[in-house]
Amino acid sequence: MEMEGKNVIYVGQKPVMSYCLAVLTALRGGNTEVSLLARGRAISKAVDVAEVVRNQFMKDLKVKNISIGTETLETEGGSSKNISNIEIVLAKG
Amino acid sequence: MEMEGKNVIYVGQKPVMSYCLAVLTALRGGNTEVSLLARGRAISKAVDVAEVVRNQFMKDLKVKNISIGTETLETEGGSSKNISNIEIVLAKG
Numbered sequence A, B: 001m002e003m004e005g006k007n008v009i010y011v012g013q014k015p016v017m018s019y020c021l022a023v024l025t026a027l028r029g030g031n032t033e034v035s036l037l038a039r040g041r042a043i044s045k046a047v048d049v050a051e052v053v054r055n056q057f058m059k060d061l062k063v064k065n066i067s068i069g070t071e072t073l074e075t076e077g078g079s080s081k082n083i084s085n086i087e088i089v090l091a092k093g
Helices: A016-028 A042-057 B016-028 B042-057
Strands: A007-010 A033-039 A061-074 A080-092 B007-010 B033-039 B061-074 B080-092
Touching (some): A016 A033, A016 A042, A042 A061, A042 B042, A042 B061, A042 B080, A061 B042, A061 B061, B016 B033, B016 B042, B016 B080, B042 B061, B042 B080
Antiparallel strands (some): A033 A080, B033 B080
C-alpha cells in the first residue's frame, strides 16, 4: 500500500459517522485524495464509510482504487495469524 | 454489478473455507473468472475468501476488479435501510 503524500484514515472501532467526519475534514484541507485503511472485521465498516460519504455528503467523490491484502500478526501465544486488509482510495471529482 | 456470463458466489453466513471451496470448484469447471458478492458484515468475509484462495490455494489467481455500492432494503417495519455491498472479481493468471 502506498501511503506517502496521502491522507490516511484508519478505520477501527468508532462509529461510521466518526470516520465520515474525518474524511470530510481531510478533504476540506486542500487535499483531493484520502485513503481508508481497515483490517479484519473493520473492512465492512470502511466500505460503509466510503458509501455514506459518497451518497450523503460528497456526491462528486469517486472511488479511485480499492486493493486488498493480507498481514501476518503475532498472537500472544507466539503463533501467527493472518488478517485481511483493505485500502479504499477516494478522490474528488 | 455485471453478472452475465460470470460465476457468482454469494458470501454469507457459512465459514470462510466453504466459500474458498466454492471458488476452487467454480474455477475447475473451465471458467477463468469468478465473482464474490457480499453485503453488510459479510464484506470482511468476502475479502478473507479472496485472500485465502490466493495465498493458500491458487497463487496465480489475480484480483481483477473490486467495486463497492449501496443497496436499499425494506425493513419489516416498512422503513428502508441502506446496506453496503462489494464485488470482488478474481481471474486466473
